[in-house]
Amino acid sequence: MKPAADDAAAPIMTAHRARLIGCRGCGRVWPESQELCNRCGTQLVPPDRRCLQAVWAWMAAGIIFYIPANLFPMLRTETFAGLQGNSNATIVGGVIELVRYGNWGVALIVFAASVVVPIGKFVAITWLALAAGRPATVASAHRRLHVFEVVEFIGRWSMIDVFVVAILSALVQLGFVASIHPGPAAASFALSVAFTMLSAQSFDPRLIWRGLPLRNRRDL
Amino acid sequence: MTDNDSDLKPASPVRKTAARAARAGISVIWLVPIVALIVTLGLAWNAYSGRGTLISVEFSDATGIIPGETALKFREITVGGVESVRFTSDLSRVVVNIRVDRDVAEYIDSDAEFWIVRPQVSAQGIQRLDTVLTGAFIEGFWDNEVGETQRNFTGLDRMPLTRVGQLGTWIVLSSDNAKGLTEGAPVTFRGVQVGTMQNLRLGRDDESVLADAFINAPHDQRLTTATVFWDISGFSVSLGPTGVAVNVSSVASLLQGGIEFATLTSGGQRVPQGHVFPLHPDEASARASVFIDEETLVRLSVQLEGNITGLEVGAEVRYRGLTVGRVTELSVRVDPDANDGAGAVYQQLTVALTPSRLGLPAETTPDETLDYLARRVENGLRAQVAGAGFFGISLVIDLIEIEDADPAELDRQARPHPLLPSVPGEVSGIADTAQGVLARVNDMPIEEVMRAATDMMNSITAIAANEDTRAVPASLRVAIDEIQGAAGELRAATAELRAGGAIGQMRGFVDEATLAAESVRIAADDVPDMVDRIEAAVDSFDEFDFPGISEKVSAILGDLRTMLGSEDAEQLPRNLSETLQAASGLLNDLRDGNAAGSLNEALVSARVAADRIAASTERMPEVTRRIEALLARADTVIAAYGNRSDFNNEAIGMMREMRRAANAFGSLARLIERNPRAFILGR
Structure with missing residues (x-):
């Protein structure tokens, strides 16, 4: 362990190298021959690049739904029963309008939650999926793990937009005076976020470490 | 450990085959993005195909129209919205581009009409006050028949009084002047409004004012060729032996005018669309005209010398005390060759005679009537000016038969109408006598x-x-x-x-x-x-x-x-x-x-x-x-x-004052109509 700690490039002990297999459900480590986790009953699957297909597929679906989520209106506001006109605000249109009204803070939050985070997630997952299983140093492997953890943590916060829409359309039902309905973009956005989260979940973080022993073993 | 190693051995091939199979085939998970793509494309296609047809409507101005907000309504249901507004190339008008829902777009053909709905204040009341709160919108109307597609329209300046496809009969009213009549004046039957009048215009020959009137179904069944129309605008003051009588039909008719009609005799035929009716100035003359059929009227010219003060258009033409026609035109004609070149000025009247009143059969043609008149002229029939009425101030044309008249004949070659010979008039009557006494x-x-x-x-x-x-x-x-x-x-x-x-x-x-x-x-x-x-x-x-x-x-x-x-x-x-x-x-x-x-x-x-x-x-x-x-x-x-003349002056002055007041009210109403927000906001 000592040389490993001293040299970052030195091979470190991984479950794979120890011929163990980790349970994705509870994290218990079993011998590779074990079929089912005795603790939680989850089927033990060895890390496999095949699961990256699911990552790619979910992400593709997420990206596909992200396009209409930005093109269609998010909120449909009816003032005076639609007599005074309907305002159909898309996400970016809403941000621009907020900026025009001087609400920089709110605009920033909406922009971050609706644009920066989803796109950042796409980029991060793509990067992870591309890098998964590729040769890596220990440091880069740690970086990948951090990125993955951040993506998983922050992913759910993208739903803040959907929540806002849901709460607004539930609260602002003043009948004749004003009412807010979710637009088609709200569903698309929710689907997009969900698919992105599924994509992030499909990613097997064990693949991050998979690259290390392969290279190190080859090097050895 | 050996056990473990031996256990590992069989696991490896299994894993490899699985990985190979995965690499060779395609995971089921890929169905998800495919479905997502299909759904998204479906949404996109739906949005694209459902976004409707773009039409452009020209208006003189775009008061209250906001792109993206202003709606197009058909029967008060939103069927589209304004996408953009631009000018025509010469900046004289604005073009409003409207995205119309696909399901109604096919009905919008050449007969579609568009107008901007704003609050209106008129003598008949305030209309569309709701648009003060909600803002203006564009209203369209079209019939339920799919016609040839048209995409460019010219909007109306105001709401049409009748909508396309509304049942009823269009008629044309012809009168001498438009005094007291305005667009949208009601057409009433026994005081009940059954139609409206619009499109006030000058006739092609500039002699008459024409107006279209629309009589709603089923009231148009009451129209026959024997129907008479008269003007109920304003108020009438009549001075008679029983005193002064002031008649006002309604305040609306005072400001806006109005037309009443009645079918006084039976036997008329149904009128086709666009039938022309004469509009009489009042009910009395309308009722008097019942038996006058415009088609069989015979028009004659009469030349008179001397003063014909008191002779007016509409004056009666009498024959043996019965009204047989009316004076339809007064003009002056200069004859430079008369009196050996000294020249002479005549008053030339045009009179319209009703053959049936002359005792001729109703189906007499104008030529036959002229033949008959020519014979009568040979026997001494002459036109003459005579006084009529209580004071004898108004004049009428008398057709008299003079036994030993100077020979004359009906000049049928004269233009514009055959010339009926005349004799100098004997204007008499109380007025004349009174005048003579004073003189x-x-x-x-x-x-x-x-x-x-x-x-x-x-x-x-x-x-x-x-x-x-x-x-x-x-x-x-x-x-x-x-x-x-x-x-x-x-x-x-x-x-x-x-x-x-x-x-x-x-x-x-x-x-x-x-x-x-x-x-x-x-x-x-x-x-x-x-x-x-x-x-x-x-x-x-x-x-x-x-x-x-x-x-x-x-x-x-x-x-x-x-x-x-x-x-x-x-x-x-x-x-x-x-x-x-x-x-x-x-x-x-x-x-x-x-x-x-x-x-x-x-x-x-x-x-x-x-x-x-x-x-x-x-x-x-x-x-x-x-x-x-x-x-x-x-x-x-x-x-x-x-x-007496003082009284007259005062009466005339009062009329003027009332007229001015009515005008002021009218201009206020017009101001509010033009700029209704001013009415609300006070500026």
């Missing part, structure tokens, strides 16, 4: 009469002031003195004559003198007669024979003056005194007492005559007073006429 009062030589009367007074004063007249008593006294003297002498003479027998001669002499005095008295008796005649003349003067009376009066006064001014009259007292002097001269020679008594009688007679002259002189001021009274009465008559 004659005006022309009466009142000043001359007064002058003559003054002259007469002067003459009488002159007689009274004449020294000769004054000399009469003196002369008489002298005469009496002389007579007394003479009496003394007479006594002596008598005494002498008694012896000579001359007394008988003397008595005969005195008798002659008495006769002379008597004849003077008889002459004086004529003076009262003369005064009586003046009185009679004044009486007849009272009986409106002013010119004759004034002539007579002046003649009589002239006679009187001549008589009084004549030397004979002036000489009368002198003659008297001369006679007396002569008598005294005679008496000087006489000395008989009987002669004095006879002379006394003669003097009494002379005094009676003088008294009568004086009495008649006293009556002269009375004549003057009566003339004055008469003049005062004439003055009153004239003053009364003056009051």
Whole structure:
């Protein structure tokens, strides 16, 4: 362990190298021959690049739904029963309008939650999926793990937009005076976020470490 | 560990085959993005195909139109929205691009109409006040038939009164002027609105004003060719024997005008769309026109000379007291060749005659009517201006038959209408008479009469002031003195004559003198007669024979003056005194007492005559007073006429004021209509 700690490039002990297999459900480590986790009953699957297909597929679906989520209106506001006109605000249109009204803070939050985070997630997952299983140093492997953890943590916060829409359309039902309905973009956005989260979940973080022993073993 | 190693061995191939299989095949998970793609594409296609058709509508301005917000409504349901607004290339109008829902877009064809709905304030009330809150929107209307697609439209400036596809009948109303009529005026039947009038315009020949009126179904069933329309605009004031009557139909009709119609006779046919009805100025003339059928009307020209004041368009043409037509046009025609090149100006009238009123069958053609009229003209039928009405102020055209008229014929070649010969009119009637009375009062030589009367007074004063007249008593006294003297002498003479027998001669002499005095008295008796005649003349003067009376009066006064001014009259007292002097001269020679008594009688007679002259002189001021009274009465008559015109002026002034007030209200209404927000916001 000592040389490993001293040299970052030195091979470190991984479950794979120890011929163990980790349970994705509870994290218990079993011998590779074990079929089912005795603790939680989850089927033990060895890390496999095949699961990256699911990552790619979910992400593709997420990206596909992200396009209409930005093109269609998010909120449909009816003032005076639609007599005074309907305002159909898309996400970016809403941000621009907020900026025009001087609400920089709110605009920033909406922009971050609706644009920066989803796109950042796409980029991060793509990067992870591309890098998964590729040769890596220990440091880069740690970086990948951090990125993955951040993506998983922050992913759910993208739903803040959907929540806002849901709460607004539930609260602002003043009948004749004003009412807010979710637009088609709200569903698309929710689907997009969900698919992105599924994509992030499909990613097997064990693949991050998979690259290390392969290279190190080859090097050895 | 070996166990573990041996366990590992079989696991490896299994894993490898699995990995190979995964690499070879495609995971089921890929169905997810495929489904997502299909769904998204479906959404996109749905949005694209459902976004509707773009049409552009031109408006003069785009008041209240906001791109992205303003809606297009059809029957109050939103069927589209304004996408963008731009100008036409010459900046004169705006083009509004509207995205119309796909399901109604196919119905929008050439008959579609678009207009901007804004609040409207009119005499009929305030409409579309809701748009003050919600903002303007564009309303469209089209029928339910799919026609040839059209994508560019010209918007209407205001809401059309009738919508496409509305059931009813369009008719055209033709009138002389549009006085009191405005767009949107109601068409009523027995006071119930059954239609509206719009599109007020001048006729192509500029002679008439045309307006379209739409009678809603089922009320259009009431329209027949025998229907008459009349104007109920404003109010009417009629002055009649029962007083002043003011009729106002409704405030709306006062401001906006209105049209009423009625079908007074049966037998008319159903009217086609676009049938032209004449619009009569009031109900009376509409009802009078019932039997006039425009198609069989015969139009004739009549040339008149002289003043035709009071003859108006619409005046009756009468034949034996019955109305057979109307005057439709008044114009002046100059004939430069008349009067040997001196030129002449005629009033040329156009009259329209109804053949059925002339006793001809209803189906008579105009040519047959003209043939008939031509024959009648040969038999002496002529047109003539005649007075009519209570005051005789309005004139009518009389068709009269003159037995021995100068030969004339109906000039059928004349343009624009055949020329009916005319004879000079005898305009008579009370008005004319009254005018004549006034004219004659005006022309009466009142000043001359007064002058003559003054002259007469002067003459009488002159007689009274004449020294000769004054000399009469003196002369008489002298005469009496002389007579007394003479009496003394007479006594002596008598005494002498008694012896000579001359007394008988003397008595005969005195008798002659008495006769002379008597004849003077008889002459004086004529003076009262003369005064009586003046009185009679004044009486007849009272009986409106002013010119004759004034002539007579002046003649009589002239006679009187001549008589009084004549030397004979002036000489009368002198003659008297001369006679007396002569008598005294005679008496000087006489000395008989009987002669004095006879002379006394003669003097009494002379005094009676003088008294009568004086009495008649006293009556002269009375004549003057009566003339004055008469003049005062004439003055009153004239003053009364003056009051009458004052009343007229005031009435006209009041009408003007009301008209101005109505105008002001109208302009306020127009302002609010144009800029309704001003009404709300106060600016």
